[in-house]
Amino acid sequence: MNFDFSGKRVLITGAASGIGAAAAKALADAGAAHLVLVDLDVDRLNALDLPCETSCHAGDVADEALWKSIEDEGGALDAAFLNAGIAGNAAPFAQLSLEDWRKVMSVNLDGLFLSLRTAMRLANDGASMVVTASVAGVKAEPSIGPYGASKAGAIHMAKIAAKEGFPRKIRVNAIAPGGVDTAIWDGMPFFDDLVAKHHGDRAGALSEMAQAMTPMGRFESAEEIAAQVLFLLSEASGTITGTALVTDGGYSL
Numbered sequence: 140m141n142f143d144f145s146g147k148r149v150l151i152t153g154a155a156s157g158i159g160a161a162a163a164k165a166l167a168d169a170g171a172a173h174l175v176l177v178d179l180d181v182d183r184l185n186a187l188d189l190p191c192e193t194s195c196h197a198g199d200v201a202d203e204a205l206w207k208s209i210e211d212e213g214g215a216l217d218a219a220f221l222n223a224g225i226a227g228n229a230a231p232f233a234q235l236s237l238e239d240w241r242k243v244m245s246v247n248l249d250g251l252f253l254s255l256r257t258a259m260r261l262a263n264d265g266a267s268m269v270v271t272a273s274v275a276g277v278k279a280e281p282s283i284g285p286y287g288a289s290k291a292g293a294i295h296m297a298k299i300a301a302k303e304g305f306p307r308k309i310r311v312n313a314i315a316p317g318g319v320d321t322a323i324w325d326g327m328p329f330f331d332d333l334v335a336k337h338h339g340d341r342a343g344a345l346s347e348m349a350q351a352m353t354p355m356g357r358f359e360s361a362e363e364i365a366a367q368v369l370f371l372l373s374e375a376s377g378t379i380t381g382t383a384l385v386t387d388g389g390y391s392l
């Protein structure tokens with residue numbers, strides 16, 4: 140489906156990689172005039188080659204000063220994709236430290252709060268926003284406690300923001316992907332072990348996980364999720380607000 144974002148100014152966090160980078164490309168291809176891009180990874184952020192104006196902000200979404208500088212720069216937003224997030228350490232609650240917990244909450248909830256606050260402050264009437272949650276925020280699974288709790292929180296934040304947005308016709312939805320082939324998996328010990336079992340074949344490791352966990356037998360691609368995000372950001376979803384779009388190949392059923 141083709142969406143038209145001609146002339147639109149859109150904020151994207153976590154824009155340098157994976158789902159955020161795919162969404163930046165899809166929005167630029169759909170005619171967005173200006174993308175405000177935020178990511179920790181300055182090199183990958185600056186390496187994005189997009190056919191539209193961009194302003195790149197390298198920093199931590201949990202840093203309030205970063206958001207003050209973006210607000211000071213001004214410029215109203217027609218849409219926002221609040222997507223930066225981390226997985227954190229995979230272990231049962233009994234084995235996690237408070238530091239493990241706080242690290243995930245810092246990015247996935249503090250960072251989301253600050254992103255959402257700035258997006259609501261800069262939004263034009265009628266703007267649309269999408270928050271990246273996860274199916275882990277819908278379905279309880281062991282050993283991803285901080286991540287799952289933070290993503291359940293993200294879904295509820297989207298619902299509350301949707302209600303707060305009604306007077307200005309601002310829509311806010313969450314997207315809750317299952318497994319997506321992005322860099323978020325790399326460096327997680329269980330995933331690195333699986334890649335080693337597949338003799339370095341990362342795609343083979345992802346495929347084994349997908350087939351074990353997902354009724355449709357495959358993970359989503361970042362480009363598929365980006366297309367669904369564009370639907371939620373576009374007028375094609377004009378009556379949809381406060382929902383969580385679960386896109387998981389049936390994993391949560």
Ligand SMILES: NC(=O)c1ccc[n+]([C@@H]2O[C@H](COP(=O)([O-])OP(=O)(O)OC[C@H]3O[C@@H](n4cnc5c(N)ncnc54)[C@H](O)[C@@H]3O)[C@@H](O)[C@H]2O)c1
Pocket residue numbers: 152153154155156157158159177178179180198199200201222223224225226246250271272273274315316317318319320321322323324
């Ligand atoms: N990949 C999956 O299987 C999957 C599934 C469900 C949800 N998600 C969610 O999708 C979102 C995007 O992740 P992805 O899969 O594209 O992973 P990714 O690692 O490819 O991209 C995440 C991006 O966020 C940036 N980032 C991380 N912490 C940041 C911070 N504190 N401040 C600014 N930028 C920061 C990273 O530098 C990176 O560019 C995350 O919120 C993640 O939880 C991913």
